Amino acid sequence: MAEKSTLGDSLRRHGVSRRGFLKFCTATASLMALPPTMVPAIAAALEKAKRPSVIWLSFQECTGCTESLTRSHSPSVESLIFDHISLDYHHTLQAAAGEAAEAAREAAMHENKGKYILVVDGSIPLGDPGYSTIAGISNLQMLEETAKDAAAIVAVGTCAAFGGLPQANPNPTGAVSVSDIITDKPIINVSGCPPIPTVITGVLAHFLTFGSIPELDQYNRPKVFYGQSIHDRCYRRPFYDKGLFAETFDDEGAKAGWCLYKLGCKGPMTYNACATTKWNQGTSWPVESGHGCLGCSEPRFWDAGGFYNALSVPISDNSQTVAFAAAAGLALGAAAAGLNYKKKDEARKAHGTVTIDDLEKSS
Amino acid sequence: MNESMDFLIWTKGTAFDIAVTIFVIGVILRLFEIISLGRKQSLAEAKGTEFGPGMKTIFSRSVPDLGTFRRQPLTVVTGYMFHIGLFVSLFLFVPHIELFRATFGFGWPGLPTPVVDAAAVLAIVGLLAGLWHRIMNPVMQKITTWEDWLVWALTFLPIITGYLAYHRMVNPYPVILGLHILSVEALMIAFPFTKLMHTFTVFLSRWYNGAMSGRRGVES
Amino acid sequence: MSVFDQTDSESIPSPEMPYMTHMTHNTLPLLNEVRHALKRLVRTGESTIIDLRAIPFGPGDEEHLLDLLGQGEVMATLDALGKTTVKESRFSGVWIVDHYNSEAERIAFQIEVIEIPELLRAQADDMYESLEKLDTVLDVEMHRPE
Numbered sequence: 065m066a067e068k069s070t071l072g073d074s075l076r077r078h079g080v081s082r083r084g085f086l087k088f089c090t091a092t093a094s095l096m097a098l099p100p101t102m103v104p105a106i107a108a109a110l111e112k113a114k115r116p117s118v119i120w121l122s123f124q125e126c127t128g129c130t131e132s133l134t135r136s137h138s139p140s141v142e143s144l145i146f147d148h149i150s151l152d153y154h155h156t157l158q159a160a161a162g163e164a165a166e167a168a169r170e171a172a173m174h175e176n177k178g179k180y181i182l183v184v185d186g187s188i189p190l191g192d193p194g195y196s197t198i199a200g201i202s203n204l205q206m207l208e209e210t211a212k213d214a215a216a217i218v219a220v221g222t223c224a225a226f227g228g229l230p231q232a233n234p235n236p237t238g239a240v241s242v243s244d245i246i247t248d249k250p251i252i253n254v255s256g257c258p259p260i261p262t263v264i265t266g267v268l269a270h271f272l273t274f275g276s277i278p279e280l281d282q283y284n285r286p287k288v289f290y291g292q293s294i295h296d297r298c299y300r301r302p303f304y305d306k307g308l309f310a311e312t313f314d315d316e317g318a319k320a321g322w323c324l325y326k327l328g329c330k331g332p333m334t335y336n337a338c339a340t341t342k343w344n345q346g347t348s349w350p351v352e353s354g355h356g357c358l359g360c361s362e363p364r365f366w367d368a369g370g371f372y373n374a375l376s377v378p379i380s381d382n383s384q385t386v387a388f389a390a391a392a393g394l395a396l397g398a399a400a401a402g403l404n405y406k407k408k409d410e411a412r413k414a415h416g417t418v419t420i421d422d423l424e425k426s427s
Numbered sequence: 428m429n430e431s432m433d434f435l436i437w438t439k440g441t442a443f444d445i446a447v448t449i450f451v452i453g454v455i456l457r458l459f460e461i462i463s464l465g466r467k468q469s470l471a472e473a474k475g476t477e478f479g480p481g482m483k484t485i486f487s488r489s490v491p492d493l494g495t496f497r498r499q500p501l502t503v504v505t506g507y508m509f510h511i512g513l514f515v516s517l518f519l520f521v522p523h524i525e526l527f528r529a530t531f532g533f534g535w536p537g538l539p540t541p542v543v544d545a546a547a548v549l550a551i552v553g554l555l556a557g558l559w560h561r562i563m564n565p566v567m568q569k570i571t572t573w574e575d576w577l578v579w580a581l582t583f584l585p586i587i588t589g590y591l592a593y594h595r596m597v598n599p600y601p602v603i604l605g606l607h608i609l610s611v612e613a614l615m616i617a618f619p620f621t622k623l624m625h626t627f628t629v630f631l632s633r634w635y636n637g638a639m640s641g642r643r644g645v646e647s
Numbered sequence: 648m649s650v651f652d653q654t655d656s657e658s659i660p661s662p663e664m665p666y667m668t669h670m671t672h673n674t675l676p677l678l679n680e681v682r683h684a685l686k687r688l689v690r691t692g693e694s695t696i697i698d699l700r701a702i703p704f705g706p707g708d709e710e711h712l713l714d715l716l717g718q719g720e721v722m723a724t725l726d727a728l729g730k731t732t733v734k735e736s737r738f739s740g741v742w743i744v745d746h747y748n749s750e751a752e753r754i755a756f757q758i759e760v761i762e763i764p765e766l767l768r769a770q771a772d773d774m775y776e777s778l779e780k781l782d783t784v785l786d787v788e789m790h791r792p793e
Binding site: 225226227241243244253281282283284293296304305306307309325326332333335362363364367368369373374375376377378379380381382383385386388389390392393394396397398400401404405 | 440448456457460464525538539
């Protein structure tokens with residue numbers, strides 16, 4: 065449960081020196097993708113930061129987002145943040161189950177009314193509430209109930225943010241995103257399938273540090289992480305500009321690390337921090353490992369064209385359409401030619417010979 | 428939240444299917460009709476050959492006539508700027524080539540993006556100067572019809588939206604990319620039924636002009 | 648031309664590089680940024696910190712950059728919430744600061760262009776605490792029975 069003590073107190077109790085605190089603030093700034101000049105402001109804010117209560121709801125999801133998050137706080141500086149956050153309900157991670165778990169959620173909601181952060185992963189089915197329930201409560205009902213007294217909502221993953229995979233055509237469950245249902249609360253969308261672990265913690269750290277939500281883009285995603293396209297930050301971009309492309313996954317271009325655009329990379333329309341933050345403790349990221357970006361942090365990425373088709377390629381296969389249209393064009397052209405020929409023929413038949421005498425008569 | 432992406436998916440899907448169908452049917456129908464009409468047989472005695480002068484004229488008409496240039500320098504210069512700029516940005520930009528490859532089954536090498544970018548600017552400036560000329564010149568005013576304004580707009584929109592999309596000057600990105608694709612689709616639909624058809628008929632008619640002059644034994 | 652501009656006219660010997668140099672597009676722009684920061688430090692005294700985790704490095708970029716920066720005279724190790732190494736590059740005033748957590752995972756990686764990185768200074772609060780500790784030690788030692 066949330067406490068009155070500040071993060072500064074808590075760190076000192078852990079025997080952290082001022083140097084250690086400074087280092088912690090440096091790492092936090094880096095985590096939040098804020099410039100190092102922000103370190104003093106972060107230090108001042110963290111001294112005063114209170115321990116917030118977090119309720120995590122999982123709806124139609126694959127637990128990939130939670131997997132991603134748990135990878136991020138193996139004992140590290142981030143874990144100090146998590147030690148400091150009171151994760152009061154998370155049905156995958158908590159020991160309690162069934163009615164005891166729901167009681168914990170209700171207690172956390174009651175005690176921290178108006179102050180807790182609600183984290184949601186997964187989409188919400190509107191087709192039939194029975195598609196996804198927890199302890200007999202439908203996802204819609206649980207979301208509406210828990211969102212009512214939340215200070216802010218963090219929609220983690222593309223499912224919660226935009227509808228994601230459950231919403232992919234033909235959307236059998238009638239899945240919708242959090243923002244399709246909740247319209248009167250600040251919502252931070254942390255999209256990705258899954259989102260980068262440090263981006264999830266970075267957003268929570270921002271809320272913990274400053275008590276406010278970061279600056280957001282048109283899709284309500286934090287600008288510090290989603291402000292630039294993969295394409296613009298890609299280390300392979302110079303090859304795109306020079307016109308050097310891998311044509312297959314094992315040709316010389318692929319081996320030389322050329323641009324993956326022709327192999328279906330969706331980097332130009334995808335906004336995320338993969339190119340800088342990378343994955344697995346900064347080891348690599350999809351493009352660095354030789355596979356194009358799938359565009360997983362964008363709405364409808366599943367329905368936006370083949371993963372291995374270049375971004376500019378139409379969604380449906382048009383070669384047949386073109387062939388049929390060409391045949392139709394030829395047939396219509398032949399018909400037109402026939403009509404024209406008939407007209408000319410009639411004109412020729414109607415042609416009479418005119419003599420000088422005829423012309424003189426008529427004048 | 429998803430509307431801009433839905434729009435992009437629609438322009439890349441249904442709308443493109445419709446546009447490409449109308450474009451292909453229209454262009455082939457009109458070309459077939461024009462070619463099948465043929466020309467009336469000339470009964471006059473030939474004073475020269477047709478083929479050589481016809482081929483020559485296809486190329487010679489690309490060199491501006493000095494007299495025309497002196498009288499209407501702006502028409503010639505903006506025409507060149509626009510046509511070269513459009514050709515490079517339409518046919519030598521790699522994403523466009525990939526679209527042609529997927530739609531018609533064949534492709535060709537492209538140019539580095541800074542070159543294509545410069546060509547797009549050239550086309551935009553050329554079109555704007557052409558528009559200014561059309562508005563300011565009294566003769567141009569007299570001979571301009573509503574179709575000229577329409578065709579100008581239909582040509583200008585794809586280039587300007589493409590430029591804005593490439594430089595990410597409009598957010599969110601799917602909106603401007605979708606507008607770019609939609610504007611091209613509008614162009615494709617209008618193409619067979621407007622003077623835009625000159626793209627296909629220009630070399631044909633040049634050959635006819637050259638061949639007719641050649642038969643009469645005069646220079647074209 | 649000022650005296651500072653001469654720094655880049657010195658030829659920097661190119662070290663042997665075992666990795667793919669054609670992939671390291673971000674090294675030289677970054678080195679140029681360091682140069683501007685150093686110029687600013689010398690002229691105005693304003694320091695700069697560059698967060699290397701915010702730079703889209705390709706494979707080999709980091710190694711290439713560290714190779715070019717080289718090793719200077721100072722090397723310090725800190726033990727606070729895990730290890731931190733502070734290394735002066737062969738360019739005076741340009742420091743490479745590498746932070747790790749207790750699990751030896753990198754948590755921050757920076758180039759500091761500054762006279763001395765802030766982290767190396769003794770912190771005021773810690774000094775006050777140390778004063779108290781020293782008093783206690785002296786107190787204990789003075790009253791220790793001979």
